[in-house]
């Protein structure tokens with residue numbers, strides 16, 4: 001709970017004081033549902049993961065690509081045939097308002113989640129049920145520039161596909177696939193796994209998209225390879241272009257991972273993380289390669305509002321929500 005100046009708000013160890021539910025900012029502990037909602041209720045839930053970056057010079061928290069995340073959120077609800085209860089501008093206002101209510105003045109992460117509002121389980125074939133939405137946020141320090149590099153393996157699991165569980169929808173159920181991949185990777189002593197699609201081509205990481213560098217050219221699997229249509233991936237394609245690096249969106253073979261000069265994973269939560277090795281084949285010197293490092297630095301400039309060309313990707317939290325920086 002909180003009193004007084006938001007700057008003085010002390011966050012509880014594991015959650016901030018407020019979340020947003022059914023159109024209101026409410027105390028975290030008062031957001032409860034009946035036990036019978038647990039279980040099947042998640043089968044049709046969809047969500048977004050959105051980052052916000054603090055800029056101490058501007059005294060501003062910038063939400064990164066908010067409109068694009070809300071567009072994908074709406075698309076995911078559409079796949080579920082949910083009736084959308086809130087418009088994208090309403091959700092944008094809710095997200096910036098919640099950051100303000102929680103007094104966030106550090107890098108942060110936000111998750112809106114939509115589920116079927118009907119409270120009785122058993123809506124496996126429901127259509128046109130209104131969505132209910134709750135939004136949480138939390139501090140999430142950026143790892144850009146940490147120098148971290150992940151030891152990856154190629155997973156024995158196959159990526160979900162468009163005719164089974166469409167990867168284009170950010171549905172909670174899809175993450176069982178990611179969970180199998182990550183758990184297997186970690187049990188086998190790796191940091192994370194890379195998944196091949198049903199054609200045997202590289203799809204993505206467990207929770208992130210992937211780029212490889214070979215002979216000065218960046219390659220990343222196409223949007224129809226079974227990836228989540230990643231917003232970070234789109235940004236990096238543009239930023240690599242700015243750096244004069246050619247980008248190919250194409251099929252990537254498993255063995256290309258073994259001979260890449262460098263490679264990295266990208267996604268909202270993970271940001272841009274170097275791959276140290278794949279199946280024990282070390283890439284470069286095992287640390288972030290030169291392109292990965294340069295791209296991380298450029299990305300950090302952008303997300304913190306220090307690239308005047310890209311301020312349209314940012315929504316300031318403390319200025320009027322929705323206004324360009």
Ligand SMILES: Cc1ncc(COP(=O)(O)O)c(C=O)c1O
Pocket residue numbers: 049178204206207208209227228229230231232233266267268269
């Ligand atoms: C399965 C999966 N693929 C890719 C991504 C990267 O997507 P984005 O860059 O939009 O966060 C994520 C992260 O959200 C993910 O969960």
